[in-house]
Amino acid sequence: MKKTVILFLIITTLYSCKNDSKTGTTDTENTATEQQTERLTLLTGDFVYYADAAVLQTPQEVYGVVINQKMHELHDMVKGYKTEDTDMVPVEIRGNVIPKPEGEEGWPFRIEIKEIINVSKPNPNKKDIVIGTDK
Template sequence: MKKHLLAIVVATLFVVGCKEDSKEKEEKSAETEQTTENNKTKDLTILSGEFIYVEEQKAAVLKTNTEVYGVVLDSMATKLSKEVNSLKREDLDMVPVIIQGKIKPNPMEDGWKEVVEIKKIIKVMTPKAEPAIRVKGDKKEVK
């Protein structure tokens, strides 16, 4: 009888031990997923500034309060430019936006020192109601 009771206790401890191991594995995998997610967002920066895309030159720029970045032209930049176009009054209006992106060195020698790759469009705002400043020059005939 004591042998059977001992066998039941050992079997119970074995089952309980296995359950705790699986819980620990689940907790560790959840921690790993969370760490991976945090590492992904550590490389990303939230930027607030004015965005402009010039179709003719195939170029986009994000001007923040402290920096000016070139924008990597990908599907997210195209999506943002479409949203911005609906709010522009004139072709060269800059529209305030808030984005999440990855800042990296510009691979091209000419242009901005750093570029931003847009990962998420957080908000697109209506441009200020200030009228655009226009500069008119003299029209001189060139011979």
Template sequence: MKKLGILIVLSLIIFSCKSENKSGESNLIRGEFIFIDDAAVIKGTDFIYGVVINELTHELAKKIEPLQREEYDMVPVVIKGIVKPNPDEGWEEIVEIKEIIGVSAPTSELPTKIKSPDGEENTEKSGHEGHNH
């Protein structure tokens, strides 16, 4: 029973690593990463950060590329980075990657694609938004 309590506390500590850090220390960040046309984003359950483009960002992009099932597929990653306010337009906060901890294969299903009569691909969302029955 004591081990279960320790595991729960440890899990909470690990999953709450997305903290406001004013001292410039690296945070452990778990989220889904995507890099497209010199822009990168990492998205977690309760945050979205723009990513500072640096050598480690390019290295992470190379690591996720073989795991992407399509060009816009986000891949789960664990990194250490410094979260700071974004001085430019875009995301409210940005993260500068300091260390790549791990990369794993995406687990969610890809959206269903539908070809319209003119040959363009559209993404089908589940549910019936905007439909009156």
């Protein structure tokens, strides 16, 4: 009889915990839900916009940046850190990663910026030089 009572109490406790529901949501929960719905990706890397082409270079990948209002907003923010038009500026953004359409030139993935999180001053000691070879 004791085993039956204990089993009944355990089942009742588990069932009552399972039916708890929250009555309200906070702004943080709403924001997280919106970001999960849009499947936004957080990326940190170096950004440059030059001659109608925008690029975000992360340590793992290079992304073409979709040219839209948010990209222009980011470009305006990084202008203060640039000494030359081709300088890359460290940024942290959140956006949608989109595969490149077949038959189009460019990097395999694009990023459509949805949120600008941070813009940093470039490290003056960092001297990344990209050299192309024509053979």
